Amino acid sequence: MTSTLAQKSAKATQGEIDMTRHYSAFSVFREGLKGHKGWAPLWRSPAPQDAYDVIVIGGGGHGLATAYYLAKNHGIRKVAVIEKGWLGGGNTGRNTTVIRSNYFYPESTRLYDLSVRLYEKLSRDINYNVMFSQRGMMVLTHSEAEMEIASRTVNAMQINGVDAELLDVKDVQKKAPILNYRSDARYPIHGAIFQGRGGTGRHDAVAWGYARAADQQGVDIIQNCEVTGFLIEGGVCKGVETTLGKIRSDRVGVAVAGHSSVLAEMGGYNLPINSYALQAFVTEAVKPVMDTVAFSPMTGSYFSQSDKGGLVIGGGLDRIPSYAQRGNTPTQETVLSGIIEMAPALAKVKLLRHWAGNVDVSPDSSPLIGPSGTQGIYINCGWGTGGFKAIPAGGYVFAHLLATGNHHDISRPFDPDRFRTGRLLDEAAGSGIAH
Amino acid sequence: MQRFSCPFCGLRDEREFHFAGEAGKTRPDTTQDVSDKEWANYLFFCKNTKGPTREIWVHTTCQEYFIMERDSVTMEVLGTTAMRKDTA
Numbered sequence: 001m002t003s004t005l006a007q008k009s010a011k012a013t014q015g016e017i018d019m020t021r022h023y024s025a026f027s028v029f030r031e032g033l034k035g036h037k038g039w040a041p042l043w044r045s046p047a048p049q050d051a052y053d054v055i056v057i058g059g060g061g062h063g064l065a066t067a068y069y070l071a072k073n074h075g076i077r078k079v080a081v082i083e084k085g086w087l088g089g090g091n092t093g094r095n096t097t098v099i100r101s102n103y104f105y106p107e108s109t110r111l112y113d114l115s116v117r118l119y120e121k122l123s124r125d126i127n128y129n130v131m132f133s134q135r136g137m138m139v140l141t142h143s144e145a146e147m148e149i150a151s152r153t154v155n156a157m158q159i160n161g162v163d164a165e166l167l168d169v170k171d172v173q174k175k176a177p178i179l180n181y182r183s184d185a186r187y188p189i190h191g192a193i194f195q196g197r198g199g200t201g202r203h204d205a206v207a208w209g210y211a212r213a214a215d216q217q218g219v220d221i222i223q224n225c226e227v228t229g230f231l232i233e234g235g236v237c238k239g240v241e242t243t244l245g246k247i248r249s250d251r252v253g254v255a256v257a258g259h260s261s262v263l264a265e266m267g268g269y270n271l272p273i274n275s276y277a278l279q280a281f282v283t284e285a286v287k288p289v290m291d292t293v294a295f296s297p298m299t300g301s302y303f304s305q306s307d308k309g310g311l312v313i314g315g316g317l318d319r320i321p322s323y324a325q326r327g328n329t330p331t332q333e334t335v336l337s338g339i340i341e342m343a344p345a346l347a348k349v350k351l352l353r354h355w356a357g358n359v360d361v362s363p364d365s366s367p368l369i370g371p372s373g374t375q376g377i378y379i380n381c382g383w384g385t386g387g388f389k390a391i392p393a394g395g396y397v398f399a400h401l402l403a404t405g406n407h408h409d410i411s412r413p414f415d416p417d418r419f420r421t422g423r424l425l426d427e428a429a430g431s432g433i434a435h
Numbered sequence: 436m437q438r439f440s441c442p443f444c445g446l447r448d449e450r451e452f453h454f455a456g457e458a459g460k461t462r463p464d465t466t467q468d469v470s471d472k473e474w475a476n477y478l479f480f481c482k483n484t485k486g487p488t489r490e491i492w493v494h495t496t497c498q499e500y501f502i503m504e505r506d507s508v509t510m511e512v513l514g515t516t517a518m519r520k521d522t523a
Contacts (some may be wrong), residue, residue: 107474175460226448259485261481261482261485262485270481270482271481273481273483274483275483275485275507319454320454320510321454321488322510323508324509328437328510329436330449332505363479419475419478421471422471
């Protein structure tokens with residue numbers, strides 16, 4: 001059976017040999033002359049091989065980025081990414097696309113700013129436009145006391161080597177005139193913490209771009225293949241059982257966000273994770289009214305405007321632990337009333353779509369990267385509501401862990417052992433960011 | 436909008452309730468030596484079950500803690516039970 005598959009695969013590759021793979025203005029022009037019939041598929045859809053050097057469970061952003069960096073940074077190309085649904089069909093395709101590194105602790109800054117720096121070069125690196133638009137990210141303040149805390153945050157960010165500015169209300173008004181500047185507002189705007197390098201990206205493109213780049217390095221991307229168990233031999237993980245059969249590997253990385261605990265139960269390890277629904281909303285397209293991202297810690301709501309004109313809206317978690325990929329109505333009310341408080345002019349804009357993803361929330365609002373507790377299984381989870389922004393860094397350090405068996409310096413503070421040693425990284429307390 | 440049943444107040448708006456943790460954990464016996472791992476397991480680690488779950492919730496308006504059984508996929512409430520013991 002294996003040889004048949006190999007023959008088929010070789011045949012398919014030969015047929016595609018003249019197809020256009022590299023994206024450039026020239027290739028668009030050349031394909032335009034040929035009726036756009038020569039574009040190669042973004043990735044192959046191979047049947048799984050019997051064994052791999054590394055298996056990554058989860059074909060979202062983190063899993064695909066991990067596979068890409070395993071190949072690119074560590075030369076490990078015999079890698080499979082196993083996805084139970086379709087690529088980027090989980091939280092990678094369900095978030096509000098905000099990218100930022102406005103954290104408090106040095107450990108967090110090193111991780112999230114690595115991500116911003118990788119995002120800055122990502123489109124060129126993977127030859128796929130992820131549309132990272134550094135339109136800036138504002139965290140509003142609504143009182144003099146909050147302005148004092150904001151200046152502390154700005155100082156912390158600058159000391160940690162990240163760009164940060166303290167804006168007064170006039171600066172905020174220049175950047176986002178749509179917001180409510182009336183002095184009788186329930187939450188009057190006093191100023192904001194501004195990170196100019198923050199912004200938004202195209203979430204699907206991040207998944208597809210990493211998938212395409214990983215595939216070109218030889219990674220097998222296997223969709224519609226669900227992991228049903230781990231092959232544990234003598235207490236050590238030797239691979240996975242899937243709906244397409246057994247696949248062996250001495251190293252298995254699990255990057256499945258809200259379903260991390262389900263895999264943990266199969267793998268015989270524990271996690272300090274609770275899964276919640278996180279909702280997002282997009283409105284009908286309107287003329288350009290917002291060219292940055294604004295977040296109000298007082299209401300918990302934030303919004304930006306997509307290139308198509310829709311307002312992309314997010315807020316806090318649903319407060320009920322959930323594996324349902326849909327949200328509840330009280331949170332919808334809270335998030336949307338927060339937006340109307342921030343920008344009353346938007347009250348009559350109609351919602352176009354609304355959805356939820358299952359996010360993996362850790363006790364200290366920081367991710368977990370490290371050995372799982374079962375030999376051979378490694379975890380990348382606990383990103384909570386902020387996984388999208390962290391995709392490049394999460395993949396980068398997780399690839400390092402899977403390739404070498406040891407932490408990258410940047411991921412070491414995020415090892416799950418911090419819950420035993422007590423060295424928590426509480427960013428909910430540190431930066432007031434609730435994930 | 437869901438309604439949850441407080442064992443003392445009856446059916447109330449979900450916004451009046453707060454999730455307090457999974458049920459069935461036993462606090463380590465502090466008259467004995469307790470390892471860091473045991474404390475961590477008790478304080479932080481949890482099953483986070485997909486499907487039927489048993490959880491501790493608090494009705495914030497009356498401050499009563501109770502057990503709620505529900506399904507974390509369908510969000511159906513399967514029942515609630517008081518945690519308090521009879522004082523008699």
